[in-house]
Amino acid sequence: MVYLSQELFFPPVSEANYDGILAIGGDLSPERLQLAYSSGIFPWFEEDDPILWWSPNPRMVLFLDELKVSKSMRNILNRDIFKVTFNKDFRGVISNCQHIKRDGQNGTWITNNMIDAYCNLHELGIAQSVEVWQNDELVGGLYGVDMGHIFCGESMFSKVSNASKVAFVSLVNHLKDKNYQLLDCQVYNPHLESLGCREIERDDFMKILRKEV
CATH class of the missing domain: 3.40.630.70 (Leucyl/phenylalanyl-tRNA-protein transferase, C-terminal domain)
Incomplete structure (x- = not known):
């Protein structure tokens, strides 16, 4: 699992773990969300938890x-x-x-x-x-x-x-x-x-x- 910085970046979806979690951290800026969805990735996390980014397999x-x-x-x-x-x-x-x-x-x-x-x-x-x-x-x-x-x-x-x-x-x-x-x-x-x-x-x-x- 990759820990994101402020850099606008996501790893390849093939690096997601068995559960589909790909990365953690980053932000919910429009730019990052657009990059996420165009890359097959979406955020899903609970209140007070860090942002988790997912790309499950299967879909x-x-x-x-x-x-x-x-x-x-x-x-x-x-x-x-x-x-x-x-x-x-x-x-x-x-x-x-x-x-x-x-x-x-x-x-x-x-x-x-x-x-x-x-x-x-x-x-x-x-x-x-x-x-x-x-x-x-x-x-x-x-x-x-x-x-x-x-x-x-x-x-x-x-x-x-x-x-x-x-x-x-x-x-x-x-x-x-x-x-x-x-x-x-x-x-x-x-x-x-x-x-x-x-x-x-x-x-x-x-x-x-x-x-x-």
């Missing part, structure tokens, strides 16, 4: 044509129960992702510094959000980092049933319309698998990220 991704939408979800989408917007309330989305309670987790990895850092990226047009509204209340959404041909999803939240799924499906349809290649979901979880996501080798992910395929 959880969604090939957009492999999205699984259940019949019940199609019915919800067709009934227009929710209103979906893009980039209308980025800070509201990431703040809700910070505070939402999740099964099996005592706290959150979205620190206040992380919120400020990604809001800075949003102001630069790099970090983007999807909002789901019901009766003019923000009830679900997600945010991530837009690499132009890959969208790197970071976190999602839901205050009412199915709101985060609506955000996810809406994002995928948006990315398909713009001919994106991939939605990066970082690490495995069964909920993502149920939506059609699957694990691929990090080398294959990096080839797509570098537009080598």
